[in-house]
Amino acid sequence: MTTTSTAPHCHIAMIGLGVMGKSLTLNLIDNGFHVAGFDLNSSNIQQTTQEAQIISKGQFVACDSLEQILAHLPSPRVIALSVPAGDIVDSVITDLLNAGLNPQDIVIDTGNSLWTDTIARDKHYQGKLNFFSTAVSGGEQGARFGPALMASGDEHAWEYVKPMWNAIAAKVNQHGLPVEPLQDGEACATFTGPSGSGHYVKMVHNGIEYADMQLICEVYQYLHQVIGLKAEHIGDIFSEWNQGVLNSYLMEISADILKQKDFQSDQPLVEMILDKAGQKGTGVWTAINSLEVGCPAPSIAQSVYARSLSSLKERRQLGEQKLAVITETHKTEALSTTIAELHDALYCAKLCVYAQGFDLMKTTSEQQDWQLNFAEIAKGWRAGCIIRAVFLQSITKAFEADPQLDNLLFDQHFGHEIKSRQLNWRRCVANASLYGVAIPGIGSALSYFDSMRCATLPANLLQAQRDYFGSHTYSRIDQPESQKYHVEWSHHPRTEIKK
Template identity: 60%
Template sequence: MTQSNIAMIGLGVMGKSLALNLVDHGFNVTGFDISDKHKQTALDDAKVLTPKGDKGRLITVDSLVELLGSLAKPRVIALSVPAGEIVDNVVQDLLNAGLSSEDIVIDTGNSLWTDTEAREQRYQGQLRFFSTAVSGGEVGARFGPALMASGNRDAWNYIEPMWHAIAAKVDEQGLPVGPFDQGEPCAAYLGPAGAGHYVKMVHNGIEYADMQLICEAYHFMSDILGMSAQEIGGTFSDWNKGVLNSYLMEISADILQTPDPVTGKPFVEVVLDKAGQKGTGLWTAVNSLQEGAPAPTIAQAVFARAQSGQKAVRVKASTVLKTQSVKDNNVDKQQTLDELRDALYCAKLAVYAQGFDLMNSTSEKEAWQLDFAQIAKIWRAGCIIRAAFLQEITSAYQAQSQLENLLFSQHFVQEVEKRTLGWRKTVANSALTGVPMPGISSALGYFDALRCDVLPANLLQAQRDYFGSHTYSRVDEAEDRKFHMSWSEEPRSQKEV
């Protein structure tokens, strides 16, 4: 009997899709799931595959002992299970079933990166623990995801052909191509254990913010310009043909132009305005605070989801809280839309700048030496935040690998300069009319703070010294010299501490 190249434990939405993708590309896969229904669905779907070339085969087994016996050595087992304790439970079950030190176990779930680091240490000498963060959702996993791998380098060398085969591909211009076409794979080894899951975490933080920015543009167009969902969707479709081309823009246009099959109303208008979240955006926001690497728009996107969940409070507030606002009935619609498009572009770029700055801070701290051009490359197709301007981000880091901030790239300096007035007018219009734009306005605040050579933190530090004797540095002395003012004494005097 032909042995399998890889096993997939967990045949839910993502696990099944990855397994079938592997089969499509000629690999033999053993599947295992505690749900007989999941196993049967995977087998049924495998029977109708019609890929180009020779396909592999999928079998399912009823035990982990049987699973290990079906695999060629070194055995490769991918886990598609929920993050957390269940990962360790499955690994322990595999060890009990006879896993050896040369075997490779790959966590493909959304694990917290520090958990991945801990697992690599915990299982050293018992197995080769590896991780591959997967982006692209069900469709991406099935037909070509972005794969962010990290861990044991020898393990990567062994599984690289499989991961390159199933990953999304781009052509020489950085444009996505079909799953069986020739192209550069959106899969890469990013570094030691934890690096891949960390990069995916930041990817998801950027995703949170990008989605929020698009939603704010929709809200602005609906409330300020009085546009219908259908009309907004058409505008998004037009924007998707230019610099704002992205997967999220594409699906937003489709959603807005889709009628509800039950009522015939615009589908978006029958969806309850309470957004869920699984935590990766929160992890990114918390990490940015811990690292002191400002990512205010990512954090604001998390807050926006939390505030959306306070539906009852918001309904009450809409009748209780009064405000003065400006309504301009003579607004130039096309000019305002052009300004909004520019604001969306600039805010989106600021979000990427925040995300790459955060990755840079952690990369230096962890000594990962992340390759940001490579990261931008693998995000060009397959993943949720894939966008046309990721090619420009790739070029920016290829030209200057130690770029201090993405916004410092000469290309983006020029692009933002010609769009900032539209960005400012959009934020001003939202404030004057009372239509919230927390993401787009926070991105503008980040941009303006970044370009401000003197911030009011001088007063803030003086306040800290006043009430807590926290000391301060002087602009006319070396920064490492610390001073304290005798605030409670007259005449006041300064002493070095």
């Protein structure tokens, strides 16, 4: 695909010029592509036009109808939708079909659609258009200067879209570190495979994001509530951590937030913000999916519950008055010791969260026959997205060394990391309980780790309970698992029956 200022046609159209659509449009123009744009909101068109003219004259064509959009595109037309997930996606596609869309034209859903909806759309529009999807991570700034892109659908469509997506995506250098916009590097644009897989990978990304944010918040709470550190001091600690193995976008912005003063009271801004967290649903989708496919992701689920609990502000205020609490008096110990324990606990819990996320993708990939490439997915998350972190370079290497790695915790490098930090992690969880501070994310991650390394769980008793009250049967350890047994519990003497 070439870009020339004299070309009579645009390379791509963007329908929806809100925050994300406008940012993607300007990013495309930065990289030399010509874009036709349409939005029902005339102010969005006007704003995009004004900002596009600052970058380059003539590379953006504002259109006032879908028919005009189609007229500015060569065949096969490439049209990106930047509209809210849900029925509006189908509404816009129906309007495009009525405006003259052809079966070979490529329509790309760049919104946060549920992955199963994407699969359904791919089937529904077969023979009418080439439906494609690209999940976009990185927010407004990512879309504008380099997002992480997770594309899925028809491979022929990907080959056509790939030059544009590689151009606008975030880039990393040979060491896996992000580079500045418009610099050369390896693009964080990943083709994940069949339709729906890209939106699925983005959903799990967001589930990991929920958990990663929660872990950082729990460390902040511990340092603030138990140790009594000021927000700015905690921000300094986070800045120092960001220079090592915990280096990440979320750690960086958390440090920045904690150092910010309130413009009105001159108090730390974070202490002036109401402790009620919102959510848009992708974390919930991830937690639900983990239950549906039977793949445990407890720390991701706990992060969703934590947001739900935060919304119960009045109930929590009542609980502070009604619920008696008995805790240990905080032991005076070197601050450096506590900081080291929290650092290691955060790192180990973070690793467990990623292990849960990749295990969930592995399980669903096998069920859907997607054959996801986990090394490529980890590569694609190294820059541009919200969970970008230096840590992902090691995850990439783990899956490159063993594409069939059963669980990230079983990788030799990460196994050594947890072994060397494990006692600090345990001390952190124990102390948090003794001092009465909730750390559901870090605590559930430790329980996940301990369950994962336990060859015999108490599910033997649980299955016996199920057989007792519901005749659900059980397998024996000295017989093939496929052979089922049941005890006539109410009879004396009790007898075991082979089913």
